[in-house]
Amino acid sequence: MIGLHISYQDLNIGIALWLASGGNGWVSDADDNDATHARIKYKSNARILLVGSGADEQCAGYGRHRTSFRRGSWLGLHEEMKLDMQRIWKRNLGRDDRCIADNGKEARFPFLDEDVIRVLLDFPLWEVANLDQPSGTGDKKILREVAELLGLYEAAVLPKRAIQFGSRIARESNRKNFGSNRAANQASAGSVKICRKSNFN
Known part of the structure; x- marks a missing residue:
């Protein structure tokens, strides 16, 4: 499903998306200040999943973008x-x-809509990102400004966290496949390829 020759990073991202698209989770029956709140099992009936692919690529959201800028x-x-x-x-x-x-869900990629791409390309790059500013401020600057305009103040200042790390999938995968996160990092786990054994060998 993920691909024939994949990396652990691909596997971790794929697992996180697969689990998220399953729609199984928990909701809280009270606000965060209530110490007695209970978790209630929840199953989403949504048929469409909005995916943020394209936001980092077009708005300088990756660490390598800072390196390229420097x-x-x-x-x-x-x-x-x-x-x-x-x-x-x-x-x-x-x-x-x-x-x-x-x-059984359909993915939608709003940041890859032709009109969104066209609008982002019409802006000068220094309006899209300001990589002289710290992470969580200058990367994806234009999206952070839109989030603020929409009243999403907390989201506007969050530093980027890739799905495989935010979901903790990478940590568990690294422990299973390498023994620890440190060992995975030393092996450059994101670039280590997983190759399936062929039945024809």
């Missing part, structure tokens, strides 16, 4: 972001769509 200023950043958009279909979209579709 090394090559705006031109270096532009080239890195252009490369991200050229390969997003190959690196992300097929995997994401298959993992979500396996649960």
Whole structure:
């Protein structure tokens, strides 16, 4: 479902999307200040899942974008972001769509809508991101400003957290496959390929 030759990063992202698209979870029956709140099992009946793919690629949300900016200023950043958009279909979209579709859901990618892409391309890059500012401020600057305008103040200042880390899937996968997060990092787990054994060998 995820792909023939995948990395642990692909596997972790795929698992997180698959679990999220299953719609099984828990909700709280009280606000956060109530110490007696109970968790209630919940199953979402939503048929469509909104996926944020394209936001980081177009709004300088990855750490490598900061590196490209430091090394090559705006031109270096532009080239890195252009490369991200050229390969997003190959690196992300097929995997994401298959993992979500396996649960009978349809993925929608609002940041990859042609009009959204066109609008973002019409802005000068320094209006889209300001990588002189710290993480959680300058990356995805334009999206943070829109979030503030919509009253989503807490979301507007959150630093990026990739789905495989926010869901804790990567931590569990690293423990299982490498013994620990540290060992996985030393092995560059995001780039380690998982190859299936062929029945023809």
